């Protein structure tokens with residue numbers, strides 16, 4: 142349902158190590174060799190600073206939960222593996238201090254080898270993981286967990302900025318060996334509107350047969366609540382009910398690329 146990505150203007154932005162070469166390019170006279178060496182040394186220092194200030198991987202969030210129901214706590218963490226943490230001061234809905242780039246979900250099931258899951262590929266499979274993501278760091282990211290499909294394995298939701306109206310949230314589950322995959326909804330990738338400034342929401346909550354989801358649609362001007370149940374045979378969630386009825390949420394969480 143939902144797709145999207147960062148604005149073109151933010152794509153490919155990396156720690157600006159390259160600019161450090163420019164201070165070395167200025168004109169120098171023959172008598173300035175000492176000054177030149179000093180400036181070159183300074184330039185090398187500048188070159189190194191961004192790689193230190195923006196060193197990756199960076200831990201975005203971590204949580205201890207019993208993922209596989211064996212009574213032993215496991216660990217799930219999101220790491221920034223490529224990119225940076227910075228304050229985006231441009232005037233747009235995604236501005237603010239953030240981690241931006243490529244991320245992994247590291248799952249450590251007690252007694253098993255850690256498993257690294259490519260989060261960009263999971264969230265934007267249509268872009269084969271090449272689409273960058275960002276997570277705001279104005280407040281700690283607290284992943285919301287629940288067993289939405291009641292299979293004994295813990296699930297969670299994650300959201301990304303998807304325009305000025307809403308975020309796009311997807312449902313993921315963790316296998317017994319630590320692999321993360323997306324839960325299907327009506328045969329499609331999950332994708333729900335949700336709060337803009339949160340990256341994991343309690344507005345997606347487990348029910349006895351599945352989960353419920355609600356969010357305020359600025360497009361329609363009211364709150365929309367949906368109920369889904371898990372169909373074991375189809376291995377997907379199916380929509381049971383929605384209020385107001387017959388008003389499927391419009392794709393406010395659609396593309397926002399400009």
Ligand SMILES: [Ca+2]
Nearest residue numbers: 207208209213
């Ligand atoms: Ca466990």
Ligand SMILES: [Ca+2]
Nearest residue numbers: 288290292294
């Ligand atoms: Ca589950």
